[in-house]
Amino acid sequence: MLKNLEQLILSGNFKEAEALYHEMDFQQFDDEIIVSAYDNRNILYYTFLHYLLMKEESAKLHNLAFTLFVHALTPIEGAYHSALYHAQRAIELTNEQDVGDLENLLFIYGVPDQVVSDEIALETCHKILALEPSNEIAKSLLKKLLRRKK
Known part of the structure; x- marks a missing residue:
């Protein structure tokens, strides 16, 4: 599932990635986002989280965005x-x-x-x-x- 979610996000196919997100356990989703972001160091992971937050804001998604910035995306100015x-x-x-x-x-x-x-x-x-x-x-x-x- 990791490669599929990763491919969907990196290709900008957020609707399909969102459908996959809704099928997954949140902890699994969290883990996969962080691992993929470490591997790719791509801002699209945050863009996808922002997309989800605009649809359904939650503390869990904000915490995942926090983790993304303090770990995988720290090299980005303003992280x-x-x-x-x-x-x-x-x-x-x-x-x-x-x-x-x-x-x-x-x-x-x-x-x-x-x-x-x-x-x-x-x-x-x-x-x-x-x-x-x-x-x-x-x-x-x-x-x-x-x-x-x-």
């Missing part, structure tokens, strides 16, 4: 800024109640482009800890941020 947009939309769509979505924001806090401010990172740590008090990622970053403020 981290695009990832930030998708992280923020996923957070909005889940009403700031999904720890994984909030952690994505903390992940890109640490990238060289500094697309997330210290203030947003601090606020995000507090939101995560309110939902999951034992979250080690948020606790560790919170300590670093508080030391910086002193």
Whole structure:
């Protein structure tokens, strides 16, 4: 199925790729998009995700777009800024109640482009800890941020 989805996307045949997407388990789709994008480093994978998002916006699709930008498409100028947009939309769509979505924001806090401010990172740590008090990622970053403020 990987080659078929890959061929459909790379040929711009989004309607057929969409039909295949609806037949697949989302995790399988996610995995195939990421693997194919790593292999090809082609912006058409994002264009296809954008096509799907315009039809049916979901936190899952925004998270996949986020992953695409922070892993497979990082060489593209503005990739981290695009990832930030998708992280923020996923957070909005889940009403700031999904720890994984909030952690994505903390992940890109640490990238060289500094697309997330210290203030947003601090606020995000507090939101995560309110939902999951034992979250080690948020606790560790919170300590670093508080030391910086002193």
